[in-house]
Amino acid sequence: MRCIRTATLLTAAPLLVAARIAHAQSAVARKPALVPVRGVVGGSDIVRTARRFVGVPYRLGGTTPRAFDCSGFVRYVFAKHGLALPRTAREQVAVGDAPPPGDSLEPGDLLFFWGGRGAQHIAIYVGHDSIIHASSSAHVVRLDRLARGTNAHRTWFDERLIAVRRVLPEDGVRYMAAGSSDMSLTSRVAPVW
Secondary structure, three states, X not given: OHHHHHHHHHHHHHHHHHHXXXXXXXXXXXXXXXXXXXXXXXXXXXHHHHHOOOOOEEOOOOEEOOEEOHHHHHHHHHHOOOOOOOOOHHHXXXXXXXXXXXXXXXXXXXXXXEOOOOEEEEEEEEEOOEEEEEEOOOOEEEEEEOOOOOOOOOOHHHHHEEEEEEOOOEEEEEEEEOOOHHHOOOOOOEEOO
């Protein structure tokens, strides 16, 4: 009986390995490779990149995906698209333009918050009253609500928002799925070589 089980396991093992390899290959095939291309970077490009880092730990002075602080996170996300920003929130507030009064926020806008000595916290506007930022209180990169509406209590962010800067659209690097229709010869974007 023991010999039969061993023989069954020996013949089944290669089949299990082959099945796992096939499953892994199909998973890779379902997720197309991203190709960097030169073009106009918009807010949706920045937000898509920023969302990849949700859950990364917060650390004061952090500038890499091992750990970010708020300005290091924003700088890193923009750098992934070939867009250089200064290092600190206090320096970053001088970049870009303030949207005209009455303009609504757009995805990719930079939001600056009061912290006792001017702009001491920065977030990226995602859309639909949401921001993404490296939170020192939650200790991770996360999404938060900017405001809770007119009848509810105001959020920390809503109470301390002191500046909005719009730096997009801007020429830089976008990431597109290999073989997508945007990669055609008639496209207005060129591969980064």
